[in-house]
Amino acid sequence: MYGNSAYNAYKTNSVNFASKDQLLLMLVDGAVKFAKIGRQAILDKDVKKAHENITKTQDVFYELMATLDVEQAGEWGHNLMSIYDFIVRKLTEANIKKDIAIMDEIIPLIEEVRNTWYEADKLSRRSK
Template sequence: MYSNGYNVYKNNSVNYASKEQLLLMLTEGAVKFCKIARQAILDNDIKKAHDALVRTQDIFSELMVSLDTTVGEWAAQLFRVYQFIKERLIEANMTKNIEIIDEIFPLVEDINETWKEAYNRAKK
């Protein structure tokens, strides 16, 4: 009963979110799943690490396809950053190397903070 209501709420929050809110949800998810993957590797939970890394990869794929690279050089540069992170996530997933996650996690957090700031500015 409760999970159904929760699913309806989650679907509505995504279906009625602005583009800025969706970007923020994606980047917050990337931070969350990156943390989960890191802990799963430490716990030697290979399946959980794989699932979390794939979800993070999917988020960066979505960020890449949603980026309009025709609006300026900054967008093309951001695309390359997303691409770099996604490639490193794939490598981390193949090797379960925590050092790779530690390398890219600050970038993932910075991207989240950037979109959070953009969202707050868009609301004003």
């Protein structure tokens, strides 16, 4: 019991004291995790769990879209917004159809988004 409460306190503090960059990385990690859980739930025929986790994945991308300053980011920002929009639309389709093939198509793209943000974070740290 103590281990769970200590872990929960750690998680809460991790989020409460994380920088904006760290929060972004936590978000994209969560998107990958939720997408994979949703995919497995489709395989397991657990409709409720699939829906909940695909929706959580979409929520991450909605948050990324809401916080992306497209005007400041220029063409790169517009391209990123298009990718986020594509992911959300494909997740919606996968969720409606409970289609494993769509999840298999979209999860690598979600992982690529995560990997890109990790690489950007590394480059940002090096330049400071």
